Amino acid sequence: MLRQTTSLVPLAVAQQQQQRGMATLKSISIRLKSVKNIQKITQSMKMVSAAKYNRAERDLKQARPLGEGTKIFYESAEIAPPEDAPKKLVIAVTSDRGLCGAVHTGVARNIRDALLANPADRENTKIICIGEKSRAILSRLFANNILFVASEVGRKPPTFIDASKVAAEVLNSGYDFGSGRIVYNKFKSVVSYNVDNLPLYEKGAVSKAPKLSVYDSLDEEVIQSYLEFSLTSLLFYSMKEGACSEQSSRMTAMDNASKNAGEMIDKLTLTFNRTRQAVITRELIEIISGAAALD
Template structure:
């Protein structure tokens, strides 16, 4: 009897543990659903703001393509910009940027080029700090907490232009938004003022003086940074929304399994108690019959 009582107490303790886990999982699911709703609202805004930014950004990139600007072989200084943010809970979106940056650093190093890294967002620096800390020129923090503006991009552009590092070419790596469930890590070129001015295709524009060319280069730098920030932000918000949705589904599956375990355990306790009651009643009846 004492052994059966011990088993019953153990089962009751198991029920309490399952109940606690159920309650905890349901509370976590509520938080996740709230976070998903916030991410969905931010994603809708980011996607809406991306459309006009994409027009101007692609326009600036087309200028380089149409002008057929190429960096001479003797030019060695390269600046690599990685666009991420300071925020988490968005899958592997920051790691994809860092992975491509590592690959580009290795490629340029083998080619004998001097390369410096700029991190837009603290996450990309956190990933690359251990292996490439000596190559970081500057890191821009507090990225991703608010929607990026052209003013933010202009501040970054001016900081790069006045950093003292006279680069010949810039590669900016960011996540380009494709759909609510997908993005693509891309790399786009940005050229220095000297590289643009020395391009053979620019010589046909006799009315472009040095000031106009400098203003154009500074504007294009800020514009492409702004475009990449908008693409990256939209990709991040969609990835966060997808991550929250997947986590919520996993929580639902866990709740179902815990509920099933709870019901099975409770049914086992009830069945055992019924068996004990029936066995006790049968024993009493047998004793009564023997005494009779």
Template sequence: MNGREMKLIWLRFAAPLEMILIGIIQRCFPMTDLLLGTLKNLTTFSFVALYEKAEIKAPEDKKKHLLIGVSSDRGLCGAIHTSIAKTLKNEITNLSNAGKEVMVVGVGDKIRGLLQRTHSNYFLLTFKEVGRRPPSFGDASAIALELLNSGYEFDEGSVIYNRFKSVISYKTDEKPIFSFETVAGSESLSIYDDIDADVLRNYQEFTLANILYYSLKESTTSEQSARMTAMDNASKNASEMIDKLTLTFNRTRQAVITKELIEIISGAAALD
């Protein structure tokens, strides 16, 4: 296979994918600025406002900690999934050393694959078919409902996800989550007057779904931008490799031609 054939194969694969991703990012930017900006404000200052204002924390004697890692089922996006797996591993180690009982919920097949060999015993639930379509609140609600119906009574936890910063950068971040018992048992909750138990439970469940929805949106945007960057880098690296191979091919061909000419000239001279 020569350099031209390799270049054609690469252009058939990487170039169309890169253009598709650029189109997706360009279409997403108006929505991203509006939606993520709104979600950041709502999620940070409204959905989690009760947790912050009431300074809700799980008591020291509460041992059950839940970690939710948000990834997807798709690859070709650099280290976007590896960063989530690395953070989860560090959290599992730190919490286990502190005497906590740790369970993990994997959102996306990639995070399951990265942790399956070393941390499979920590998995409580895993979810597939993530990242193939734009995330919706219904997807987040389904994950939250499955978790609430799993029967596992956690005390507190964290949702670990990739927060979108720009087209070329993201940051692995986390949001706190708490069980209904932890929220209801908080001593600082007295700053709110007469909160009905049903209202508080609905708030806790709705907050969980909203944090998951926010995390899915941020992670999906980060993944698409990382995939576009990865394809751009791959295209540049492939072009450099193809140029080097083409140069080597041309030099080798020239050497063969030169050798054959020398043999022909030498043979003609010998006949004379």
């Protein structure tokens, strides 16, 4: 009777270990299946981003003359921000979509560091967020500085009409700024981009430029029309640069995610096979031990 009792205790323990082994196999199998599904999604997103990147790069080559031409004009005319107009404007060019690395965080960090370094500028600076990603980051510290937010950006390639709508909102906002800048991601290569700035000036600063006469005699109406066009051109150019940088960054991020998922799949597969082999070995030992005990 005592011998039967002692033989029942290891049997119960073995059954518990077997149940735990089965549960472990099931959990590993579920996790392995989920990681494989994630890898399929990341690979699909990489292919979609690659196609969008090729189109964005072609469009960027056509948009660059607009932005670079305006920038060269400002530099050649030696336009400087007026000293008697402390109000400034900062336009953050991002989008509404994520899963693209730190492409949006870099723009927001550039604006945040500049405002925190100069508390005086913080009170006299308004922020325009193109895209929800910059709004989500900057609203934590500078909610009162945000003038307006342009949403629904990034789902489709930016067009000149989109830039003109944002420029019209800026001009009709009633905020008279002396100078400003557009903060955006400048595309360099498939795996490289950096945060850059484009200058913005008011009509008075352009009219007082020392070398403006080089471009023939310009009246106020012509200058106003050119400033409206140049603002749209700079926004369109920066949005194209940002879109190309975003697609290349998302393509790289999804490629890295697919590789990481592949490494996890290999490790989980190895763990699953080892665990299954351990369960089978333990069951064989229990069967052999039970047969030996009956002899």
